[in-house]
Amino acid sequence: MDEFAQRKTQQKNKDKIIVYPVPMNLDEIKNDLTITTKISSKSLKQRIINKAYKLQEKGQVLEAEKYYQYFVEKGFSDASVFSNYAIILKTLGKLDKAKLYLRKAIEIKHDFANAHNNLGTVLHDLKELEQAELAFRKAISIRPRFADAHNNLANILKDAGKLQEAELSARKAIELKPDSSIAHSSLARILILINKLDEAEMYLKKAIKLKPKPDYYYSLGQLLEKSDKKEDALYQYKNAQNLDPNNLSYQLEGKLRFSAIPFNQEQINKERKQYKKQISQIDQYINPVFTGKIFSTSSFYLAYHNASDDLEILKLLGNVLRNSKGLINTKFNQEKGIIESQRRNSIRLGICSEYLKNHSVCMFFGNIIKQIASSDVEVIIFRTPYSEVDSLSQSIDSLASEVIMMPESIQEASDLILNQSIDILFYPDIGMSNYTYLLSLSRLALVQFTTLGHPMTSGLPEIDYFISCDNYETKYSNEFYSERLIKLNRIPVNYSKPINKGNTFNKSKLNISEKSFLIGIPHAPFKFHPDYDKILDKILENIPNSFLFFADGPKKLQTDKLKERWAKTTKLVLNRTIFYPRVSFGDFLEIVKMLDIIIDPFYFGMGNTFYQAMAFNTPVVTMPTNHMKSRHAFAGYKQMDIKGAPIANSPDEYISICKKLAFDKSYRENIETQINEKANKYLFNDETIFEEYIQFLKDSLSAAQNNTLLPENWKPKSNFN
Incomplete structure (x- = not known):
């Protein structure tokens, strides 16, 4: 921080402080600072400041905190000291206390632009976005050409969803400080959110030109991957790895990859085999170091593959991470x-x-x-x-x-x-x-x-x-x-139990006949295993007046990839699926209520949507396996004791149950009645499970x-x- 750097410069010619072992309590701190039996208050104050700053400069934040605490205990007051104390507190996660001391610094020095800016960063971490925005704006009003404050304001506006204002603030930061790679990187992140991907790519490349930091290459790789430029993305990950070859984050992001929407089981098997190979290579040939950057292992997608070696892969991954320097905390006693x-x-x-x-x-x-x-x-x-x-x-x-x-x-x-x-x-x-x-x-x-x-x-x-x-x-x-x-x-x-607050929705809004049989598949695209494609086709074939209802998710690229797969693997699905745009939660509940049935995808079943279906008596067809991730609807039916529940033991029976629900009105009404009678008693608002x-x-x-x-x-x- 600026005042910290200035203060360090000012201290260079002061009396040197003797270096002592790290003190563990207040008595040792007093002995460390006092040295003689008599010392003036002014000298003691300066000694505390010098010692705290020196420890802070060395990164010994816990030790520095003790000296700042002693500074406060002695009743001393100084705006710059309070501001720097807040830095330590923020680092330690003591955000409320950091906020308190930044406000104390501002009370002492109202026009302390750095303190207002630092207060904004703390408020940002506390998710007090409106107050953070005010703090950054105050810093800018005091120092209009404060580029860092403009950049911080851009980030807070981004997080508050004010993307157009955020873009303007980031551009202002670049105007004031055109050689700031950080500002260019911030603008790129904002442009990504407003889907200006080409321009975002340009600003990330400018950031790299100004300062070829590996994390900028890494961010560019993520952007290119978002744009479905996978080969280019891997090239940028490799650039990051070349600059920092032992960086665990860059190694894993660049090497451990799964396709969110695989084309077939063969692709899944190939990617899992490659995943295990890459883990082994990292373990054998690299001395990975965790430098603090959060990374993805793509292990989230393992659960959707219908494979038997999830546990084996996760154990391999955990071992590599456990052997990496700087990641595991070994202090627990x-x-x-x-x-x-x-x-x-x-x-x-x-x-x-x-x-x-x-x-x-x-x-x-x-x-x-x-x-x-x-x-x-x-x-x-x-x-x-x-x-x-x-x-x-x-x-x-x-x-x-x-x-x-x-x-x-x-x-x-x-x-x-x-x-x-x-x-x-x-x-x-x-x-x-x-x-x-x-x-x-x-x-x-x-x-x-x-x-x-x-x-x-x-x-x-x-x-x-x-x-x-x-x-x-x-x-x-x-x-x-x-x-x-x-x-x-x-x-x-x-x-x-979800409650619909008066929203209304009917099939006419979907431009289909009220007599059509509407089958819900309102699931995330990655839940549709390739084996499920042919099942959807057969259901549509067996129920001629049926349509599938697909609710668009937040990741359009995944939906597009799923459509691309369905175009090649199915005959009927694309033509008889309603791809409906995202709606409010109330409208979604009304859609769930309107659906004739919902079908549970193979291998990784419904969770949240199952409860929503039960709230509106909408039957769910399910096929449990031996894995818990496929058994949520099954467990729900068993807990409610639904007789003749639409639970299949095979794909053929799954299709048959769908057909029965479509053509046997008495069966469907019986299931709906049972759900209506039993869900409230046995499924929702379980006040004793805790x-x-x-x-x-x-x-x-x-x-x-x-x-x-x-x-x-x-x-x-x-x-x-």
């Missing part, structure tokens, strides 16, 4: 954790997720988290730096004992979690977020567990348990998990305190009637 947990009267439960917002993960687990937080369990929410704020996230945060916004640095975030002395750490959705996946590679609590936010194993020995239920699993299930499998008595979610979670928390912690796991046959007692 089991014995210390046991002692601290035994001293407490209540369990400290940490919940780490990127999706506790208006998202299916929150729909599944938000109510449970609220109920646990209202019990005698102390809940600490760890939000990733990429988490979004909405009414659902705020409702959860309001009940938590503490909410911590984590820094972008995985190393700092893991230290932050360790410093909170968590007993049990819950990752609801490992595999959905690159950030939480990287965190989950380290042991940060006595007990660590995950569940079906992304319904597959983590493959990590650091994750002790996977929460599931009886109807999700089969006698073969244990072979699919690296974790100890915990089967609750009922589906381990508490889903609030009690099974609490039993698990208590028993798993007790087992950990004895350095063991729960037995394989552990079951909670059920209070459900």
Whole structure:
């Protein structure tokens, strides 16, 4: 920061400070600073500042923080010191405290442009976007040619969705500082969001010309990949790798790739084989170093391939990452954790997720988290730096004992979690977020567990348990998990029944006859396995008056790729599918209500949409396999005790059930009536399932305190009637 650099220059000719071992407490700090028994307040103040700045310059942030704390304890006051203290606090994830000291700095010096700018960055991290915008604008009003503030304003406007204003601010930053590669990169990110991909590519190339940083090459690779220029993208990833060959992020992004929309099973098999080969090469020939940049492993797509070696691949991947320098936190002390947990009267439960917002993960687990937080369990929410704020996230945060916004640095975030002395750490959705996946590679609590936010194993020995239920699993299930499998008595979610607020929708809006049989396939494009294509064709062939209803997703390129595949692999699907644009949530619910049936895709079934279908009595046809990821609708029907449920045991039976629902009106009405009668009682608003979670928390912690796991046959007692 500018004032920090200025202050360092000013200190060069001051009295030299003797270098002492890092102090561990206030008494040692006093001894370190005082040196003699008598020292003036002014001299002591300067010594504290000098020591704090020197430690900060060396990157010893925890040690520097102690000196800033002592500065405050002595009652000293200085705008620049408070501003620099805020930098330390921000680095440590103590954003509220950082905000406090930046405001103190501004109180002392109202026209402190840097402090206003720094306050904006803290408010940005806190997701207080409106206040952050005001802070950046204030910095600019004080110093109109403050290029960095213009660039920061551009980023906040981007995150607030004010893309046109963001573009103008980024262009202003470049005008004021044309040699700023950062400003060019910021403008490129904004242009990507407004789909000016060619211009974004141009500005990223300008950023590279100004400063050929590997992360700019990496960003350019991502952009080119978004534009479906895969070969060019791989070339840019290779440029990043050449500049920083041991960088783990660049190696994995450039080498571990899966197609989101594969053409056939042969392509899937080939890509998985190549994936395993690349993991082995990284492990054998490269000494990977994690430099802090979050990366993707593409492992998310493994779950959709209908393959038997997911666990093997995830274990290989985890081993490579675990052997990489700088990624794994090894500071957890089991014995210390046991002692601290035994001293407490209540369990400290940490919940780490990127999706506790208006998202299916929150729909599944938000109510449970609220109920646990209202019990005698102390809940600490760890939000990733990429988490979004909405009414659902705020409702959860309001009940938590503490909410911590984590820094972008995985190393700092893991230290932050360790410093909170968590007993049990819950990752609801490992595999959905690159950030939480990287965190989950380290042991940060006595007990660590995950569940079906992304319904597959983590493959990590650091994750002790996977929460599931009886109807999700089969006698073969244990072979699919690296974790100890915990089967609750009922589906381990508490889903609030969706309510349609008066929206109306009918088939006439789709330009089809009211007598048409409308089959919903409102799934993400990557859920359509190639094996499913011919099934869709046969369903349409067997039900002549039928149409498929496809709801467009946010990634148009994936939909286009799916259409391209269907054009080659099917005869009827493209001509008899309604590709409907994205609509509001209320309209989507009305569409679900209007559909005659919804069909569950093979191998990776419905989750969120199944509950929405049940809310409006829309039958769902499903075909479960031995894998939990395909068994959600099956488990729902079993829990509701639906007689004659549309559950198939084979593709032929799946097609036959669809046909029966289309032509046997009494059968369809019987299923609809049963759903209407039983969903409210047995599926929605499960207000007691959280009690099974609490039993698990208590028993798993007790087992950990004895350095063991729960037995394989552990079951909670059920209070459900």
